[in-house]
Amino acid sequence: MIEVNDQNVETELKNISKNTFIYGIGNIAVKSVTFFFIPLYTHYLNVFEVGIIVLLEMLEVLYVAIAPLGIFVAMWRFFNPEKKAGREKEFISSNILFIFAVNVVFCTILFLSASFISEVYLSAPNLTGLVKVHALVLFLGLSRIVLFTLFRIHEQAFRFITFVFIDFSLLILITLYFVIGLDLGLRGVIYAKVITGSLAFIFALFYILKQFGVHYFHKYVVRSLRFGFPLMFNAISLLVLSTSDRFFIKEIISVEASGVYGISYKFGMILNMIFVVPLAQAWHPILFRLENAPEQKVTYQKIALYYVQIGSLLMLAVVVASKYLLKLTTTAEFHSGIIIVPWIAFSYLLFGLQNFFKAGALIHNKTIQMTQYGLLAAVLNIILNLVMIPAFGILGAAIATTLSYFVMIVLILRLSQKHLHINWLWKKMIPVILLGMIFSWLGIIDMQELQLNFAKDAVLLLLLPALMLLLKLVSLKEIKRFALRLRGAF
Secondary structure: OHHHHHHHHHHHHHHHHHHHHHHHHHHHHHHHHHHHHHHHHHHHOOHHHHHHHHHHHHHHHHHHHHOOOOHHHHHHHHHHHHHHOOOHHHHHHHHHHHHHHHHHHHHHHHHHOHHHHHHHHOOOHHHHHHHHHHHHHHHHHHHHHHHHHHHHHOOOHHHHHHHHHHHHHHHHHHHHHHHHHOOOOHHHHHHHHHHHHHHHHHHHHHHHHHHHOOOOOHHHHHHHHHHHHHHHHHHHHHHHHHHHHHHHHHHHOOHHHHHHHHHHHHHHOHHHHHHHHHHHHHHHHHHHHOOOOOOHHHHHHHHHHHHHHHHHHHHHHHHHHHHHHHHHHOOHHHHHHHHHHHHHHHHHHHHHHHHHHOHHHHHOOOHHHHHHHHHHHHHHHHHHHHHHHHHHOHHHHHHHHHHHHHHHHHHHHHHHHHHOOOOOOHHHHHHHHHHHHHHHHHHOOOOOOHHHHHHHHHHHHHHHHHHHHHOOOOOHHHHHHHHHHHHHHO
16 A cells, blocks of 8 residues: 555656646746836836736736636636536536636726826826726736636646737737837836737637536535635735735835836745746645545645755756846836845745645635635735834835734644644755745855855755755656656656
8 A cells, every 4th residue: 555655656646747847838928928028128117107006907916816716716716526427518618607707897996996006196187097907908918818728627728828928929019119119108018918918818719618518516616616705815815925015115115116116026936937836836736636536645745845945956046047037127226125025935935835724614615714814814814914014124024924824824834734634744845944044045146246146055055955955955866757757747
């Protein structure tokens, strides 16, 4: 039995490695658009316009959290049993039809509230018309999320990245034409999203009709809402936790400071882009498939340990690279934002841990309790922002984010352990995380001279894995097995 379990664990680890790599390529393509636009925004738009874009992006992220009403998570939870019962098409079609119908109402409300949003949220009453156009962007953009979810549920990873590359290549080209070619500025950014969103919506419409037809059974929607609706509030809480800092910076300091923070935040998010999100995308199908399997707990343990080991190394690499990229891609007024990058990267490393720690809570349908903890963390984040931004500026906002994520994952871990007790490998995980964070702080130190910076950063990048080996936090045997596993997956 033990040998069989080991083989099953190895198979799951190979699947996760393969899918993480594939989704990583797609996610990097998506997020690379953000970084491609940094020099465009900072050189062709003024700091105020960049601040407006940051605030509109926050609105997009909030909309994506609310729009599905938690149904996408429920589709993950119940897809396998419905597929086995031969009700896959009815199940998916019913949920998607409901999502789009509800979002017609949502976007209409946003359209009618454009004046309020532009005046109160953006502090720019003259942008009411642009906010109305942005409401259309939000609705059309939902079709992308639907397609991404369907591709992942059916484990169509290559179809996923193909769509991503085409979609975001078009976004880059059209935005360049509007902003540089036609000199439309902020309007050009929004108009480009309207065009690419329209194309994505048309493709999604034909794809859904062909693959699933038109079916609506209310019972599927009711069950999905019972499971997923509480998680919508959890998603909103996470968004408040991760994005409210820009709003408070705007109000307490300035729109310009919000722009500086928002641009620097994107560099800290690189870890989320290249590792945390791709691993989560590969992990979710396996999380539910392993329910009650003999290898369940061992797989959870190993994946969490590998996540911490690889994530800590990548966190340092991201921080070091960001120090140079920020100077290369932005103007001098944005360079001071480097101070927040280690904190943001560390926040996302912590956030990624909850993908593993929440397994017991999700499997036992404890979504209401998870939401309560998310709300508590969001409230804590607001309080910390109000206290720390006046005292420490944008650095205070970054520290507040880190502390809030830490509290949240501790609460989620406590909940999940009650329902699915797992002996996490703390003796290795905690030291690795601490080393990664200390080295990341050292990584942003600027030696003034380029040669000295290169030398210092090279030492840090080599010393961290060496210390991990010396302290037996990772072994050469594990590294070789991981390399063979990744190569064998392809």
